[in-house]
Amino acid sequence: MPLGEKMNKLFICIAAYNEESTIFKTLKFLETSLKKIKRNPVVIVGLNGCSDNTKGIVAKMQRTYKFPLKIVHSSKGKLIAHKEMIKQINGSGPVLFLDADVLVPASTINKLVSCFDKYSGLKVVSAYPYVLKPECLNGVQKIAYHIINLKRILPKIEIAKEDLTEYHGTGIKDGFLKKSRIYFHGRCFAIRNKEVYTFPAKNSRIRGDDTFLSFAILNEQPKQSIKVLYNAPVYSYPEFSFINYVRTWYRIRKDLDNIYAEYPPFREIGKKTRMVINWDYVAKELPLNYKLYTLGFFLLKKFEAASYSVIKKSMDIDRLWSYDKKSAWRQK
Numbered sequence: 015m016p017l018g019e020k021m022n023k024l025f026i027c028i029a030a031y032n033e034e035s036t037i038f039k040t041l042k043f044l045e046t047s048l049k050k051i052k053r054n055p056v057v058i059v060g061l062n063g064c065s066d067n068t069k070g071i072v073a074k075m076q077r078t079y080k081f082p083l084k085i086v087h088s089s090k091g092k093l094i095a096h097k098e099m100i101k102q103i104n105g106s107g108p109v110l111f112l113d114a115d116v117l118v119p120a121s122t123i124n125k126l127v128s129c130f131d132k133y134s135g136l137k138v139v140s141a142y143p144y145v146l147k148p149e150c151l152n153g154v155q156k157i158a159y160h161i162i163n164l165k166r167i168l169p170k171i172e173i174a175k176e177d178l179t180e181y182h183g184t185g186i187k188d189g190f191l192k193k194s195r196i197y198f199h200g201r202c203f204a205i206r207n208k209e210v211y212t213f214p215a216k217n218s219r220i221r222g223d224d225t226f227l228s229f230a231i232l233n234e235q236p237k238q239s240i241k242v243l244y245n246a247p248v249y250s251y252p253e254f255s256f257i258n259y260v261r262t263w264y265r266i267r268k269d270l271d272n273i274y275a276e277y278p279p280f281r282e283i284g285k286k287t288r289m290v291i292n293w294d295y296v297a298k299e300l301p302l303n304y305k306l307y308t309l310g311f312f313l314l315k316k317f318e319a320a321s322y323s324v325i326k327k328s329m330d331i332d333r334l335w336s337y338d339k340k341s342a343w344r345q346k
Contacts, residue, residue: 063090
C-alpha cells in the first residue's frame with residue numbers, strides 16, 4: 015500500500031546495494047537528525063539486488079526505529095530502486111534522497127526543505143558532500159586522502175569552464191558561486207514533489223540518478239530550477255584507493271556516454287556542466303601542500319580520462335557497477 019500523505023510530510027528515500035558496513039550508521043544518524051526537525055518523516059529503504067546482510071540490518075532496525083521505516087525490494091540499480099520507492103509515496107510533499115553511506119545533519123535537512131518555500135521555481139536542491147576526516151593517517155594515506163578526496167575537502171577547487179550566470183541568477187555576488195556547478199550531487203538531494211523525478215526509457219543503459227535527472231531538469235525546466243547549497247553539508251566516507259577512484263569515474267563516464275547516445279540534446283548541457291580546476295583560487299589562497307595536492311589531483315584526472323578513452327569500448331558496465339561490500343575503513 016502506498017504511504018498516505020499527512021500535513022508537513024517529508025519522505026526520505028535511501029537506495030541500498032550491499033551496504034551492510036554503512037547502513038546502520040546512516041539510519042541511526044538520520045534518526046537522530048529527524049528528531050530535531052519539524053516534519054512528519056517517513057523513511058523508505060530500497061534494497062536493490064543486495065547479496066549481503068543489508069536486509070537483515072534494516073529489518074532489525076525497523077522494529078525499534080522512532081519513525082516509520084518501510085523496506086522496498088527491487089532488482090539491482092539505483093534508478094530502479096528510486097522508482098520503486100517513489101511508487102510508495104501518495105502525496106505532494108518534498109522527497110529527500112540519500113545514499114546509504116552518508117551522514118546528514120538536521121540543519122542540512124531543514125535548509126534543503128525550506129528552499130522550496132523560499133524559491134517557488136525550484137525543483138531540486140542539493141547538499142554538498144564533504145568528506146569525513148580520519149583521526150590519524152600515515153604519510154601515504156595522508157597523500158592519498160587529500161588527492162582523491164580534494165573536491166570534498168575544498169569545493170572551490172573546481173569551477174565551471176563557461177559563464178553560468180543565467181543558471182544561478184544575476185543577484186549572486188560571490189565569484190565562486192557564479193561559476194559553481196549547476197547539477198546536483200546524488201549523495202543527498204531533495205525534490206519538490208515526486209512528480210519532479212524523470213526516469214530514462216524502460217530499456218535504458220543509464221544507471222546514475224543524479225546525472226540523468228540533472229540533465230533532464232536543465233533541458234525541460236527553467237534554468238534556475240536546481241540549487242546546490244555549499245553551507246548544507248552531507249558527510250561521506252573518504253576514498254583511499256586510486257584504483258577505486260578511477261573505477262568510479264569510469265562508471266560516470268560510461269553513464270555519460272549512454273546518456274548522450276540516448277538523449278542527444280543533453281550533450282550541449284554536458285558542455286555547460288564541464289568543470290575545471292580553479293587555478294586562480296589555488297594560486298592565491300592555498301598553502302603549498304594543498305597546491306601540491308591539487309597538482310596530484312589534476313594528474314589523476316588526466317590519467318583517468320586518458321585511460322578511459324583507450325578501454326571504454328571493451329568495458330563491462332555491469333561489472334563496474336558491482337561490488338560485494340564497501341571498504342574496510344567504513345566498517346570501523
